[in-house]
Amino acid sequence: MRTHHLLFYASLLLSRLADQVLLFLVPLVVYQQTGSASWTGIAFFVETLARFVAFPVCGVLSDRHPPMRLLRQSQALRALSCIAGLAAGVALHGHAALVALVLVSAACGVFTTQGVMAREVLLPHIFPGDRFERVLAHAQIADQLGMVAGPAVAAAALALWPWQGVLGVSALLFLLADAGLAWWQRQHTGALPQGRSAQGERWWVPLRTALHHIVQLPGLKPLIALAAGVNLVVGVTQATAAAMVTGLLVQSNAVYAQLQTAGAVVTVLVLAWVARVHWRGHALGVWSYTLLLAGGLMTAWAVHPAVYGLGFLLVIGFDKMFSVYIRAGRQRIIPPQDFGKTSGVVVLLNNLTQPLAGLAVGLGAQGADARGVITVLVLGMGLIGGAVLWIGRGAASPKQIG
Numbered sequence: 001m002r003t004h005h006l007l008f009y010a011s012l013l014l015s016r017l018a019d020q021v022l023l024f025l026v027p028l029v030v031y032q033q034t035g036s037a038s039w040t041g042i043a044f045f046v047e048t049l050a051r052f053v054a055f056p057v058c059g060v061l062s063d064r065h066p067p068m069r070l071l072r073q074s075q076a077l078r079a080l081s082c083i084a085g086l087a088a089g090v091a092l093h094g095h096a097a098l099v100a101l102v103l104v105s106a107a108c109g110v111f112t113t114q115g116v117m118a119r120e121v122l123l124p125h126i127f128p129g130d131r132f133e134r135v136l137a138h139a140q141i142a143d144q145l146g147m148v149a150g151p152a153v154a155a156a157a158l159a160l161w162p163w164q165g166v167l168g169v170s171a172l173l174f175l176l177a178d179a180g181l182a183w184w185q186r187q188h189t190g191a192l193p194q195g196r197s198a199q200g201e202r203w204w205v206p207l208r209t210a211l212h213h214i215v216q217l218p219g220l221k222p223l224i225a226l227a228a229g230v231n232l233v234v235g236v237t238q239a240t241a242a243a244m245v246t247g248l249l250v251q252s253n254a255v256y257a258q259l260q261t262a263g264a265v266v267t268v269l270v271l272a273w274v275a276r277v278h279w280r281g282h283a284l285g286v287w288s289y290t291l292l293l294a295g296g297l298m299t300a301w302a303v304h305p306a307v308y309g310l311g312f313l314l315v316i317g318f319d320k321m322f323s324v325y326i327r328a329g330r331q332r333i334i335p336p337q338d339f340g341k342t343s344g345v346v347v348l349l350n351n352l353t354q355p356l357a358g359l360a361v362g363l364g365a366q367g368a369d370a371r372g373v374i375t376v377l378v379l380g381m382g383l384i385g386g387a388v389l390w391i392g393r394g395a396a397s398p399k400q401i402g
C-alpha cells in the first residue's frame with residue numbers, strides 16, 4: 001500500500017480510536033456510578049438515537065457541500081465537544097456530571113455521523129484504481145485497528161486520571177486525526193467531490209428523492225431489513241456488555257477491556273479475510289448474518305464468562321463483515337448523484353433498531369442481568385432474516401453483490 005494511502009487510513013484510525021475511547025468510557029462510568037444495566041441502556045439509547053437521527057441531514061449535506069470539508073469539520077467539532085465535556089465534568093458533580101458525559105457522547109455521535117457520511121461519499125473517488133470492496137475493507141480495517149487500541153487506551157487513561165481526563169485524551173486524538181487528514185489532502189493530486197449546488201431547493205425535496213429510491217430500487221428494502229435485524233443484536237450487545245461482564249459475570253474492568261480489544265482484533269482478521277477473498281452472490285451476507293445470530297444466542301444464554309466472551313466475539317467480529325456486504329450493495333444500487341441523501345435515510349432505517357435495543361434494555365433489564373432482553377432481540381433478528389428469505393423466494397432476486 002502506498003504511503004499516500006496510509007496517511008488517509010491513519011487519519012481514519014486515529015478518529016476511530018478517539019470514538020472508541022468514548023464508546024468504552026460512557027457505559028462503564030454510567031454502570032460504575034449507578035450499578036444498573038437499565039441506566040447504561042438509557043445512556044446508549046440517547047447516544048445512538050442522536051447519532052442515527054442525524055444521518056438523513058448529514059447525507060443531504062454530503063451531497064451539497066465538499067465532503068472533505070465536512071469530514072474535517074466533524075473531527076474539529078468532536079474535539080471541541082470533548083473539551084466542553086471535560087470542563088463540565090470538572091465543574092459539576094454526581095448525576096449532573098453523568099448527564100454532561102452522556103450529552104457529550106450524543107454530540108460526538110452526531111458529528112461522527114457527519115464524518116461517516118462525508119467519508120462514504122469520498123471513498124469511491126479517492127482511490128479509483130482499487131476495487132471498491134477492497135477500499136471498503138481497508139477503511140474498515142483502519143476503523144478496527146482504532147477499536148483494538150481504544151479499550152486499552154481508555155483503560156490506561158482511567159488508571160491515571162478520572163473520566164474527565166479521558167475526555168481530554170479523546171480531544172487530542174481527534175485533533176491529531178484532523179492534522180493527518182490535512183496532510184493527506186495537501187499531497188492528494190486527484191479530483192475530489194465538491195458537492196452539488198442546491199440553491200433554492202427545499203430540504204424536503206432530497207428526502208423525498210431518497211424515500212422514492214428506497215421504495216422503487218430493487219434490492220434495497222431487503223438490505224435495510226437485514227441490517228435492522230443485525231443492529232438489534234449489535235445494539236443490545238453494546239448496551240449490555242459492561243453490565244454483563246463486570247456485573248452479572250463478576251469480571252474486572254481489565255477483563256472487560258480485554259474482551260473489547262479481542263473483539264476488535266477478531267474483526268480486523270475477519271476484514272483482512274474479506275479483502276482477500278472474492279465472494280460470490282450473497283455468500284458474504286449469509287455467512288455473516290448466521291454467525292451474528294449464533295453469537296447473539298450465546299450472549300443471551302451465557303452462564304459462564306467464556307461462553308459470553310465467544311458470543312461477544314462473534315457478534316462484534318462479524319458485524320463489520322456484514323457491513324461490507326451492505327455498503328457494497330448500497331454503492332451498486334443507489335444512483336451516484338443521489339448517493340449521499342439516499343444513504344443517509346437508508347442508514348437511519350438500518351440503525352434505528354440500535355437505540356430501540358438500548359431502550360429495551362432500559363425498560364427490561366433486571367439489575368445487571370439483561371439476558372431476557374437479549375434473548376427477545378436475538379429472536380427478533382432471526383424472525384427478520386427468515387421473513388426476508390421467505391419473501392425473497394417469491395420476488396425477483398436482488399442485484400448480485402460481491
